[in-house]
Amino acid sequence: MALTKIIKLKRNGWPEDEPMTEIEESRLEYSEHVIDNDDEHTVAREWRLEGKIVKRGAHVTLKKNVVAAAMAAMFS
């Protein structure tokens, strides 16, 4: 059975006295969130246990960035 590695979490309301190390993947609810616009392409992967996020990673690809316009003055 596939196991998903999870570190002990103190966030998201998970009780501190119940450390999690590995958990059966079937118990987790998995979702993927994609953002694609002119500025970025982002894929976030999320695993939830009983509605609480226990693992969430993201890959952001930047598309358009900062530009400085250079100007040269003309002598007149």
Add this chain to the structure above:
Amino acid sequence: MRRILQFILWPLAAYAERVLLLYANTQALCTAAKVQFLNGSHAFGAQAANGTRTVTTKDVFKLALFLASASRGAADTVYDTTGELAGTGNYTQGGVTLTNATAPTNDGTTAHWTPSASASWTNLTSSGAFDAAVLYNDSATAKNEVSVHTFSSQSITAADFTLTMPTNNGTTGLIRIA
């Protein structure tokens, strides 16, 4: 009733703060960095000898992550930890060193530079939601800030975060002078 009102009003207040730009990161090439470009303060690449000076060593540039509640932008002059992710959950304040194997070049009339590899954080648990990366010159004594790059707000829990650079050309390169 009071709790219900608090529940309704808190998100509205938070949204209003963002709209009024009290707390928001803004994508920008820092104004001070533009002056520093003219002063030759940042060596993104090495250059051949010229009559006045020769830059044989590239500077080290780093990228640090900032909370969505921070206010980084064009007015920044130097890197500092104000608004940066806390140094917890496998994040080290100061950020990561960027791989810089590709020298600045030009595409038509636009000069451009982009780090040659992604910036990534392994097994990260972010101290909060973040939506900006600050590029700064780690070789400079003052840690001069070069630019701010924004993206959708992310909160990472016990997983990897990767920031892949844009295509290095005159249209999308990370830093461009047109």
